[in-house]
Every structure is written in structure tokens, then in C-alpha cells.
Amino acid sequence: MARHRWWVAAVAVMVTMGCGSTPDEPEPIRWPKSHGTGAVEFGGRRVNVHVPESYDPVRPPPLVIGLHGYSSNANELEAYFKLGQEAERLGFVYARPEGTVDDRGDQFWNATDACCAFYGPEPDDSRYLSELIAAMQQEYRIDRSRVYLIGHSNGGFMAFRMACDHADQVTAIVSLNGATWNDADKCRPSEPVGVLAVHSSADETIAFEGGSNGTGDYPSAATTVSRWRGYDRCAGDVRDAPALDLVTDLPGPETTVRTSGDDCAGGATVESWTINGGSHVPQLAYEFTPAVTRFLMSQANPS
Secondary structure, X not given: OOOOOOOXXXXXXXXXXXXXXXXXXXXXXOOOOOOEEEEEEEOOEEEEEEEOOOOEOOEOOOEEEEEOOOOOOHHHHHHHHOHHHHHHHHOOXXXXXXXXXXXXXXXXXXXXXXXXXXXXXXXOHHHHHHHHHHHHHHHHOOOOOOEEEEEEOHHHXXXXXXXXXXXXXXXXXXXXXXXXXXXXXHOOOOXXXXXXXXXXXXXXOOOOOOEEOOOOEEOOHHHHHHHHHHHOOOOOOOXXXXXXXXXXXXXXXXXXXXXXXXXXXXXXXXXXXXXXXXXXXXXXXXXXXXXXXXXXXXXXXXX
């Protein structure tokens, strides 16, 4: 995938300093407890955590995990999506973990055979993120019916992978210019997961019509959405919804919306948003992040 950089000035407070531990014992993880942004080391990787001012352990909050793209990082993801301000507005705990560094010095998630363990290690990121979710649920008394993932590009692939592997933990996902497994048999979600698949029709990196990423194939945008309608046992017809104006470099409203509504199992919703003429890294308007978080917060696991 092409490298994309967004520079951002960020202040992170390291909170992994331990006391009383011996050199042979791992230092305890000290999660941020009060309002603000801090960082912890979990499983050998840095995880940025934002706790909203409204946080009250008596009232379990939702959890949103943001997943960066290939060759990117957690700070760049935040500079692009600006989810921190939504965490404050809506009152969810927000985590931004870092991927693994490959032999070329680029961070990645090992999501599918198409993306993106291209050079060197092949970490079990599905297990890693599952354990991160479990740890945060215990620490922050997260509402287990409202656990969400949002990712761009490689992060979008990883969000789909988590929905496939850990539907018992993941309520809904948003993927911007990512895709699910090409082999449908590799995805067997144990229960329905809400899915918002956002694709740019002129994506120069992850082709709208599907393709190969060197190490494997990935399905088209239409196939990705169709597969998830099948996984979620959506019974009704797909319906058109009003178009949205979500990017600044295209005349709006440029984004067409198709939705399954509420006819999927477990109350899940599967939606596709197509940014007509959009690129792999569309210039997102302010309205993008409130729109996608509104979709996520509309999804709740009834079990």
C-alpha cells in the first residue's frame, strides 16, 4: 500500500511506570483512570487511551478502538478521523493501539492474506486485539453490548477480521477502504455484527472492484457487503438512503448510501457508503466522523 502521512502535534502521558516490582517481574499496567489521554504498554505495544470527562465506572461506557493503516500509526489515525472529540461528545472510551513494525520499518496489522504482513513477522493480531478488548472491559467496566472498531485501509481489513473471529466481543465495525477475506469460508462469525463499509470508487490502492495486494486477493466492495449481509442473515431488500456530503475535495453530496435497515439477525445493520470519485485517502469533511460514530452507537448487541 502507498504510504500516507498526516502530521499531528499530540501530547501523550506515559503511565506504565511501576513501583515495587522486581527486575524479573513485569511492571503492572496502569491504565488512565481520569479524564484525558494517556498511554500504556499492552502486550509489548503502545496503546493510546482516551477517557472522556463523563466517565463513571458505575455507568459502563461504550468502547471504540481505532486501527491505523499500513505504514501509518495511532497518532496519524487520530489526526485523520478526529475521534477524540467524538469520545468526549458521546462519552465512549477510545483506544488507539499500534501495529507491529515490519522488516521495512512500517507498522501493519496482520489481517488477511491480502493485507498486510508483507515483510517479515506474522503476528496474531486477532488474538492481540481480542485480549486488549478483554483487558479494557475489565479495567473500565465497558458496556459489553457496545464494543466498536473503526479502521482505515489495513485497519479496515483488521476490523473485518475481528468481526469474523470475535463476533462475541465486537458489536459493530466501520471500515474505510478495507475489505474482508476473499475466501468466504475463512470468516465464520458466531453472531451478527453491524457493518458499515465505506469505499471510494476511484481508490488507487484498494480497488473498488477487488484485486490482489501481492500476497493474496481481496473481494470487491459489493462482494464485501454482500458477504456480510449473508453472515448477518439480512432478509429484506437493500434500500437507498439520502446521499451524504462527507469529503471536501468532491462536489457533494458525493456519497451514496445503501442500507439493510433493521432486517438482519440480532438487530444488526449492514450499510455501504460509496464515495463516488473518492481516493484511497479522501479529504474527510467534519461531518464524516459524527456520521460514522452515529452508525456505531446505533448498534447494540441484545445478548
